[in-house]
Structure formats: structure tokens, C-alpha cells
Amino acid sequence: MDATAASSAASAATGTSGATGAKKQLSADFDTFLTLLTAQLMNQDPLSPMDSSQFTQQLVQFSGVEQQINSNKNLESLIALIKSQGAANAVSYLGRTITLTDGTAALQNESAEWTYTLPRDAASTRLVVEDAKGRVVFFGPGETDAGPHDFSWDGRTNAGNALPPGTYTLNIVAQAVDGTAMSGAVTSRGAISEVDLTGPEPMLMIGPMGVPLSKATLISGISGN
Numbered sequence: 001m002d003a004t005a006a007s008s009a010a011s012a013a014t015g016t017s018g019a020t021g022a023k024k025q026l027s028a029d030f031d032t033f034l035t036l037l038t039a040q041l042m043n044q045d046p047l048s049p050m051d052s053s054q055f056t057q058q059l060v061q062f063s064g065v066e067q068q069i070n071s072n073k074n075l076e077s078l079i080a081l082i083k084s085q086g087a088a089n090a091v092s093y094l095g096r097t098i099t100l101t102d103g104t105a106a107l108q109n110e111s112a113e114w115t116y117t118l119p120r121d122a123a124s125t126r127l128v129v130e131d132a133k134g135r136v137v138f139f140g141p142g143e144t145d146a147g148p149h150d151f152s153w154d155g156r157t158n159a160g161n162a163l164p165p166g167t168y169t170l171n172i173v174a175q176a177v178d179g180t181a182m183s184g185a186v187t188s189r190g191a192i193s194e195v196d197l198t199g200p201e202p203m204l205m206i207g208p209m210g211v212p213l214s215k216a217t218l219i220s221g222i223s224g225n
Contacts, residue, residue: 093192093204098211099218103169105188107155108207110162114170117148117185125184126173129153132166142172165208192219 105112118125125142137157143149151170155163172184190206197203203210 091195093216093219094195096192097189097220098192098204098206098216099220100188100190100211100215101185101217102215103171103186103188104167104209105170106165106190106207106209107153107163107168108165110155112153112155112168112188114151114153114186114188115148116142116151116170116172116187118144118146118172118174119182119184120146121177122146122174122182123177123179124175127151128171128173130169130171131163132168137163137168142174144174167209 103114105114112129116127122144125144127138127140127142128136129138131137138153139158142151153168153170155165157163170186170188172186174182174184176182190209192204193207194205195202196205196210202213204213204216205211
């Protein structure tokens with residue numbers, strides 16, 4: 001068997017079954033290679049012997065593939081360790097307060113709360129709430145003075161229908177006094193009630209809303225302090 005083919009098989013195994021599967025595949029390919037090589041040596045023409053440099057090069061290629069698989073195995077172990085440490089760190093956030101700056105907030109107990117900040121006075125401000133699918137579920141007028149403003153939403157549409165708990169996003173559509181469009185920063189805060197470790201990345205749960213640990217840029221002390 002050509003070592004190049006063995007290398008391809010080992011690489012494919014690495015992508016599908018990890019380093020352990022690739023190691024088994026390489027071992028099987030290497031055994032087959034040695035069996036064929038032995039048969040070739042036993043049946044070679046004494047007057048025209050095989051070129052030893054060819055199968056020596058193939059043996060070197062097998063060795064290189066084995067080293068690569070071992071490196072991948074070590075990398076997998078390192079990734080698992082990092083994930084384990086990340087999970088332990090995430091659990092330590094229980095009961096603390098996280099600040100979100102992407103406009104999202106959790107609707108729970110018929111309440112979702114945001115703080116939006118206008119950089120300067122506005123001629124008009126419109127508050128638009130969207131659900132997790134990007135559908136507008138509520139809109140209404142907002143404050144027009146420059147500075148921070150709190151907005152509490154009861155989870156009902158403009159028609160008065162109650163919406164289920166979940167993740168909702170507040171968008172600010174404002175127009176400056178000079179008629180130009182103006183955007184406002186939106187933040188929300190929530191207590192981390194649990195940590196979901198079932199997925200590839202720990203999720204910090206604020207009631208029904210999950211926040212990936214990688215997006216947790218600002219976490220303060222114990223909730224309520």
C-alpha cells in the first residue's frame with residue numbers, strides 16, 4: 001500500500017472519529033503495508049531487486065502521519081481541559097449580575113427592562129421591541145431628552161396580547177432636532193439563575209434567556225448588590 005493513501009485515510013479518520021480512530025486506521029494500514037512489502041520482498045526478481053529507498057520513504061511517511069495524529073490527540077486533550085475550566089468558571093457566575101449591550105433582555109414574570117441612552121436631544125423617539133425571530137411585537141414613543149432612560153415592558157403586544165417568556169430585543173429609532181437619524185445605546189441587566197453546560201459552550205441563563213459565556217463581557221457582584 002502507498003503511504004500517501006494511508007495518509008489520506010488517516011486524515012479522513014481524524015476528521016470523523018478523532019485522533020483515536022485515526023490511530024486505529026493508521027495501524028491497520030501499516031499492517032497491510034508491511035504484509036504487502038514482505039510479499040514483494042519474498043517474490044522479487046533476484047536479478048532486479050526492489051529499490052530500498054522507495055519503501056524506506058514510505059516508512060518515513062507513515063512515521064510522519066503517526067506524529068501528526070499524536071499531535072491532534074494532544075490538542076484534543078488540551079481543548080477538553082480548556083472546556084472543563086471554562087465550565088467551572090461559568091458556574092462561579094451563579095447569582096451574579098450580567099450587563100448586556102446588544103439590546104436583548106429576558107422577558108420573565110411579565111416584565112422586561114432596558115436602559116437606552118440618547119447622545120443628544122431628539123425631536124422624536126420610537127421604541128421597537130422584537131422577538132427572537134426578529135418580528136416586531138411592540139412599538140411606542142420614547143423619551144426625547146439626552147441621557148439614559150429606563151424602559152419597562154410588560155410583555156404585551158400593542159393589541160394587548162401577552163407574549164411568552166423568552167429573549168426580546170429593544171431597538172431605538174430616533175430623529176434629531178435637525179432632522180437627521182440618530183441611534184441610541186441599549187443595555188439590560190439580569191441575574192444569572194443557572195448555567196447550561198449541555199452545549200459546546202456554557203450558557204449563562206437569565207430566566208428563559210441564554211447568554212453564551214463568550215459574550216459575557218461585563219459581570220458584576222452578587223445580584224441585588
